[in-house]
Amino acid sequence: MTFLKPLLPILGWAPAYSRTDAQSDLVAAVIVTIMLVPQSLAYAMLAGLPPQVGLYASILPLIAYTVFGTSRALAVGPVAVVSLMTAAAAGQVAAPASAEYLTAAITLAFLSGLVLVAMSVLRLGFLANFLSHPVISGFITASGILIAASQLKHLLGIRAEGDTLPQLVTGLVERIGGFNPYTLVIGVAATAFLFWTRKNLKPLLIARGLRPRLADLIAKAGPVAAILVSILAVVGFGLAEKGVKIVGDIPAGLPPFAMPSFDLGLWQQLLLPAVLISLVGFVESVSVAQTLAAKRRQRIVPNQELTALGASNIASALSGGYPVTGGFARSVVNFDAGAETPLAGAFTAVGILAATVFLTPLFRFLPQAVLAATIIVAVLSLVDIAAIRRTWAYSKADFAAMAVTILTVLLVGVEAGITAGVLLSLVLFLWRTSRPHMAIVGLVPGTEHFRNVERHQVLTDPSILTIRVDESLYFANARALEDAIYDRIADQPALKHVVLMCPAVNLIDASALESLEAIAHRLDSAGVGFHLSEVKGPVMDALKRSDFMQHFKGRIFLSQFEAFTTLGGLAR
Amino acid sequence: MTFLKPLLPILGWAPAYSRTDAQSDLVAAVIVTIMLVPQSLAYAMLAGLPPQVGLYASILPLIAYTVFGTSRALAVGPVAVVSLMTAAAAGQVAAPASAEYLTAAITLAFLSGLVLVAMSVLRLGFLANFLSHPVISGFITASGILIAASQLKHLLGIRAEGDTLPQLVTGLVERIGGFNPYTLVIGVAATAFLFWTRKNLKPLLIARGLRPRLADLIAKAGPVAAILVSILAVVGFGLAEKGVKIVGDIPAGLPPFAMPSFDLGLWQQLLLPAVLISLVGFVESVSVAQTLAAKRRQRIVPNQELTALGASNIASALSGGYPVTGGFARSVVNFDAGAETPLAGAFTAVGILAATVFLTPLFRFLPQAVLAATIIVAVLSLVDIAAIRRTWAYSKADFAAMAVTILTVLLVGVEAGITAGVLLSLVLFLWRTSRPHMAIVGLVPGTEHFRNVERHQVLTDPSILTIRVDESLYFANARALEDAIYDRIADQPALKHVVLMCPAVNLIDASALESLEAIAHRLDSAGVGFHLSEVKGPVMDALKRSDFMQHFKGRIFLSQFEAFTTLGGLAR
Incomplete structure (x- = not known):
């Protein structure tokens, strides 16, 4: 029974x-x-x-x-x-x-x-x-x-x-x-x-x-x-x-x-x-x-x-x-x-x-x-x-x-x-996720937190550009990510490192993975390092299953603070 | 020309x-x-x-x-x-x-x-x-x-x-x-x-x-x-x-x-x-x-x-x-x-x-x-x-x-x-976003960072339950959020506060807002405080446009670390 x-x-x-x-x-x-x-x-x-x-x-x-x-x-x-x-x-x-x-x-x-x-x-x-x-x-x-x-x-x-x-x-x-x-x-x-x-x-x-x-x-x-x-x-x-x-x-x-x-x-x-x-x-x-x-x-x-x-x-x-x-x-x-x-x-x-x-x-x-x-x-x-x-x-x-x-x-x-x-x-949901919100972030003084430079008083370093992308990366927005990064690095001669901060990235699908590879390749040939920070566990597991990590020359930091200090942010 | x-x-x-x-x-x-x-x-x-x-x-x-x-x-x-x-x-x-x-x-x-x-x-x-x-x-x-x-x-x-x-x-x-x-x-x-x-x-x-x-x-x-x-x-x-x-x-x-x-x-x-x-x-x-x-x-x-x-x-x-x-x-x-x-x-x-x-x-x-x-x-x-x-x-x-x-x-x-x-x-993308990844998080010792308790050695406090939801909150997953929170608070008698940590929430739509109100109401009647942390700028702007803030009895913390210390985490 x-x-x-x-x-x-x-x-x-x-x-x-x-x-x-x-x-x-x-x-x-x-x-x-x-x-x-x-x-x-x-x-x-x-x-x-x-x-x-x-x-x-x-x-x-x-x-x-x-x-x-x-x-x-x-x-x-x-x-x-x-x-x-x-x-x-x-x-x-x-x-x-x-x-x-x-x-x-x-x-x-x-x-x-x-x-x-x-x-x-x-x-x-x-x-x-x-x-x-x-x-x-x-x-x-x-x-x-x-x-x-x-x-x-x-x-x-x-x-x-x-x-x-x-x-x-x-x-x-x-x-x-x-x-x-x-x-x-x-x-x-x-x-x-x-x-x-x-x-x-x-x-x-x-x-x-x-x-x-x-x-x-x-x-x-x-x-x-x-x-x-x-x-x-x-x-x-x-x-x-x-x-x-x-x-x-x-x-x-x-x-x-x-x-x-x-x-x-x-x-x-x-x-x-x-x-x-x-x-x-x-x-x-x-x-x-x-x-x-x-x-x-x-x-x-x-x-x-x-x-x-x-x-x-x-x-x-x-x-x-x-x-x-x-x-x-x-x-x-x-x-x-x-x-x-x-x-x-x-x-x-x-x-x-x-x-x-x-x-x-x-x-x-x-x-x-x-x-x-x-x-x-x-x-x-x-x-x-x-x-x-x-x-x-x-x-x-x-x-x-x-x-x-x-x-x-x-x-x-x-x-x-x-x-x-x-x-x-x-359709509206897909449309919104296909145009993700992205923010350039800087360090909130006295903390280990990073916030949008347009909304907060934060510290930045001209040799490091940190972009936080506020959306899972998938086919509908993969190209938007590429375009955004290329646009933002265009006029920064002092730039040595780009960090993609991923606390809001819950998924990177195969299309977005190819875009990340393309970005890494393009930045590498321009002499700029490309790194990731705050990648979530499940996303990291998926990356490890691909051959992305074998080609990737950058580093993956547990926290953005670690990324910023390791890359010499505000060292001068 | x-x-x-x-x-x-x-x-x-x-x-x-x-x-x-x-x-x-x-x-x-x-x-x-x-x-x-x-x-x-x-x-x-x-x-x-x-x-x-x-x-x-x-x-x-x-x-x-x-x-x-x-x-x-x-x-x-x-x-x-x-x-x-x-x-x-x-x-x-x-x-x-x-x-x-x-x-x-x-x-x-x-x-x-x-x-x-x-x-x-x-x-x-x-x-x-x-x-x-x-x-x-x-x-x-x-x-x-x-x-x-x-x-x-x-x-x-x-x-x-x-x-x-x-x-x-x-x-x-x-x-x-x-x-x-x-x-x-x-x-x-x-x-x-x-x-x-x-x-x-x-x-x-x-x-x-x-x-x-x-x-x-x-x-x-x-x-x-x-x-x-x-x-x-x-x-x-x-x-x-x-x-x-x-x-x-x-x-x-x-x-x-x-x-x-x-x-x-x-x-x-x-x-x-x-x-x-x-x-x-x-x-x-x-x-x-x-x-x-x-x-x-x-x-x-x-x-x-x-x-x-x-x-x-x-x-x-x-x-x-x-x-x-x-x-x-x-x-x-x-x-x-x-x-x-x-x-x-x-x-x-x-x-x-x-x-x-x-x-x-x-x-x-x-x-x-x-x-x-x-x-x-x-x-x-x-x-x-x-x-x-x-x-x-x-x-x-x-x-x-x-x-x-x-x-x-x-x-x-x-x-x-x-x-x-x-x-x-x-359909697969919608399906995945409709079943968001959620993690109970704790403090990484010696830092201000919070990580999944199942993946990292972290400190937690029995009176505070912090749930990080790794997805935008919208109609397709609003109910899943409610169910998850109700499930996880069921057998925690010492519980005084629930904190929803939102660094990955890029959007809260009207359906999810109603779910948040329902959760707040339910936790309130059980004598448990309900708070949010690390809510993003654009999401915060939207919340301010609604009447959510008028009913909301909890607090909204800029960082999870602030939430944890303010709510007396590990005070003993």
């Missing part, structure tokens, strides 16, 4: 499961269920799928995560950004609301599950590191804006299609005259109410004397209240006959057993979206899980999280759901409500299963405008303008990657946006 | 042109012409083009380079690797020997010229740096093998087609029974003779008392002798009637005025090959030019070389030629023969023009097998097995990039090979 423990974390915590744990987990499950039912319906609508698909995606995936997951508080299921990405991917291969569209969504979940499991087996979780913070942050902000814009039509009760922000805006402007006044009232009222409960209800309840935790939970139940009131209004005033679009019939019952398509052509079309959904989902999920684990000094195992998310997505696909991941809002609620173990997730699954079997008739008269309002309120909290400002202030390169991500998501689409952001951040 | 000088280097040297220069240049031109005529015919055959196209590509491009080039010895024209790349690209869009094939080759030269000029204007020459030495070296070695294999059919006098090494070998094996004995004798004899002149003739002549330079030139004229003798043999013994394939009629006269195709569909298909040809040609040409310039303490201007090569290719296209670049062998000959200015190239152009007008009837009876022999002997010198061994010994990552380049060129094709090599070397 022991060898199974890393693969099945449930074996680690289940044997010690106590009655207290069960009580905590049950309370948390009830609260999360209440929150998750409307969210599941809403995100299915956002993904362009029938409402029950959102419920299906919130049952088996939770069970799978309970078995395989290492976070004690993460709640998996449909989330806004992944729903948007699902809509974009499925929309490219099938018409909305068609059977093929649903098959595409199911297949996407299946493929995404395979990708995640493969990443786990092949230990490719590090790939997620290539989604930089600014790119992820920009992607989520832009997705939030795009999602909110896509829901406005439901608030107005008009039809307007579009995948990009300009299309959405144009569609809204063209059709706004046909708005339905009842829908608009319901939609605006629901949005305002939800914003209010989110921002103001909790402080108000606390001021009235409620305990903070209870006040928080009541405030979190805002969407449920909005749903119940709006259903009553639709039924009471016969609003459905007055043009207010409602959710309509939802088939009650257990999730069906579903099969993804095994059409290789479809797989080919969906593979890139599946990879992007997997990476985005993994990054979002792991960062939520890590934040929550840190609060209780627990640890999560990122590689096992890949397995768990993969299993969740395969479970989703096989039960008629669509791609899922660990959601921020629901996980925080789960954590705050006191979930102690992943079993809270399994209890939640039972709750949603019960809702799917018994409560679906209730949602028949739920106005789509209210679902749209819950989506808008949820996603606008994803929009992080402060992060854009912070990034701009800190680094123009990071800002560029973020801005390109945001603009491409809004103007072209989610997949293009994240791809452009990742590629641009890699 | 002055502002034109950088653009037209000819304005720099032409006014000072002397009679002595003219004599030297003329001698060099005669020698290079003798070498270039057979080479031009041979490389045109390699590119799958009519023989005269090779001559055309050796006339106007030389004039263009004379006007725009900054190297005094570079000789441009058809070269082996670019001819192979041309054959691969043109073969993808047209049938060999068709009019469309010739148009594709001309268009490729034109596009390649545009790409080079655009790179010059946009200062994109640095892109060539992304072709690492191992990738270029592997590419040239594999191309040499592929070219030699593709010429064996001419030595045997059989038909056998193929673009990859397995195809070529299979083709040869299948058809070898149909070999032509006369062709085989000529081919093998020519190959053996050429290898002999290349390796043994010069020492022999010197031993007989010739001056080394004259001996060298006579040895270089080997191909001309082989051509003359073989033509005489074909004519004398009527070998053409016995199945020995000959070059056949070559239209005599001036190069025609030609126009590239302006079919956008064709441009789209040829753009990637044109970019690759430009990059490979530029890298080869600049490295030859720099090597020769360094010998006479002259300088070349890489960006102007882009313009000059671009102009040469456009000139080639407009005069019915195909892509050209600066060739290694001919430039060395030009240099050794005493060329003083680029005018030697213009004189060579006149020589080849004369050959094109007057000598082409002579080449009618030249056996293709002799051209194949000159190609084989020339390209086998490109195969550099020692470089493969050296790279393997020095760096497995560089070797991997080289091996993938070689195998992909041989098994898939030249374009795929160079693309795979470049991408793999970038």
Whole structure:
């Protein structure tokens, strides 16, 4: 059994499961269920799928995560950004609301599950590191804006299609005259109410004397209240006959057993979206899980999280759901409500299963405008303008990657946006490393330290030129190093020694090695000695494996101070 | 006029042109012409083009380079690797020997010229740096093998087609029974003779008392002798009637005025090959030019070389030629023969023009097998097995990039090979920087220096943990840093301070900044101080632009020694 423990974390915590744990987990499950039912319906609508698909995606995936997951508080299921990405991917291969569209969504979940499991087996979780913070942050902000814009039509009760922000805006402007006044009232009222409960209800309840935790939970139940009131209004005033679009019939019952398509052509079309959904989902999920684990000094195992998310997505696909991941809002609620173990997730699954079997008739008269309002309120909290400002202030390169991500998501689409952001951040990194910072350094008086002559008051010797190169030396910057050294020795007649100070050189690749040989050769024929200092251990090991040391006539000094004194610096 | 000088280097040297220069240049031109005529015919055959196209590509491009080039010895024209790349690209869009094939080759030269000029204007020459030495070296070695294999059919006098090494070998094996004995004798004899002149003739002549330079030139004229003798043999013994394939009629006269195709569909298909040809040609040409310039303490201007090569290719296209670049062998000959200015190239152009007008009837009876022999002997010198061994010994990552380049060129094709090599070397670089080397360091007794505790005898203090990270901190390794620090502080109860020593950190991007904040926060809540030391100037400037410093409770020390003493290291 022991060898199974890393693969099945449930074996680690289940044997010690106590009655207290069960009580905590049950309370948390009830609260999360209440929150998750409307969210599941809403995100299915956002993904362009029938409402029950959102419920299906919130049952088996939770069970799978309970078995395989290492976070004690993460709640998996449909989330806004992944729903948007699902809509974009499925929309490219099938018409909305068609059977093929649903098959595409199911297949996407299946493929995404395979990708995640493969990443786990092949230990490719590090790939997620290539989604930089600014790119992820920009992607989520832009997705939030795009999602909110896509829901406005439901608030107005008009039809307007579009995948990009300009299309959405144009569609809204063209059709706004046909708005339905009842829908608009319901939609605006629901949005305002939800914003209010989110921002103001909790402080108000606390001021009235409620305990903070209870006040928080009541405030979190805002969407449920909005749903119940709006259903009553639709039924009471016969609003459905007055043009207010409602959710309509939802088939009650257990999730069906579903099969993804095994059409290789479809797989080919969906593979890139599946990879992007997997990476985005993994990054979002792991960062939520890590934040929550840190609060209780627990640890999560990122590689096992890949397995768990993969299993969740395969479970989703096989039960008629669509791609899922660990959601921020629901996980925080789960954590705050006191979930102690992943079993809270399994209890939640039972709750949603019960809702799917018994409560679906209730949602028949739920106005789509209210679902749209819950989506808008949820996603606008994803929009992080402060992060854009912070990034701009800190680094123009990071800002560029973020801005390109945001603009491409809004103007072209989610997949293009994240791809452009990742590629641009890699290109900018390579570009920066290909133009390394180099400094002429001198001795800080009274110490053994050497610093940039342009930034510090330091001592130099006209017969010794010390250049510190602040980058690993590799093919992209090898020639820049040659040029820089040749330029700087050009007009120094008294020069006898050039020292390349290498504390920041973590790697010298074969191309850079040839450049060093060329430099040594050129300086030698000009009668100037060429030396290295502060070469790191691993770099030195590599140099010793080459024949560089056999030709090299200079010396390699352990410290720059040693180099400077040995070469007679300031001897006069 | 002055502002034109950088653009037209000819304005720099032409006014000072002397009679002595003219004599030297003329001698060099005669020698290079003798070498270039057979080479031009041979490389045109390699590119799958009519023989005269090779001559055309050796006339106007030389004039263009004379006007725009900054190297005094570079000789441009058809070269082996670019001819192979041309054959691969043109073969993808047209049938060999068709009019469309010739148009594709001309268009490729034109596009390649545009790409080079655009790179010059946009200062994109640095892109060539992304072709690492191992990738270029592997590419040239594999191309040499592929070219030699593709010429064996001419030595045997059989038909056998193929673009990859397995195809070529299979083709040869299948058809070898149909070999032509006369062709085989000529081919093998020519190959053996050429290898002999290349390796043994010069020492022999010197031993007989010739001056080394004259001996060298006579040895270089080997191909001309082989051509003359073989033509005489074909004519004398009527070998053409016995199945020995000959070059056949070559239209005599001036190069025609030609126009590239302006079919956008064709441009789209040829753009990637044109970019690759430009990059490979530029890298080869600049490295030859720099090597020769360094010998006479002259300088070349890489960006102007882009313009000059671009102009040469456009000139080639407009005069019915195909892509050209600066060739290694001919430039060395030009240099050794005493060329003083680029005018030697213009004189060579006149020589080849004369050959094109007057000598082409002579080449009618030249056996293709002799051209194949000159190609084989020339390209086998490109195969550099020692470089493969050296790279393997020095760096497995560089070797991997080289091996993938070689195998992909041989098994898939030249374009795929160079693309795979470049991408793999970038991925390997990113992979390495995403897993930074980190070391726990301690004080070297009696100094102010800190070194890896695993490599040196150093002093440490149980209350202070100093981690030196040997890489810039950016999105790809930010999480690795967090994990490493959390791992290393886990079981150190006496720990009071963690110092991150940053002499090798040349950049902290926004993602890494968030990781640093997370680390500071986590250590703070565990009651451990978090400090930085030896932060570089540019990195410090960036940190000051963020709000990191406002939250940061630790200290930033100029030197690690200061950090260690201030924090009470070894105080007891």
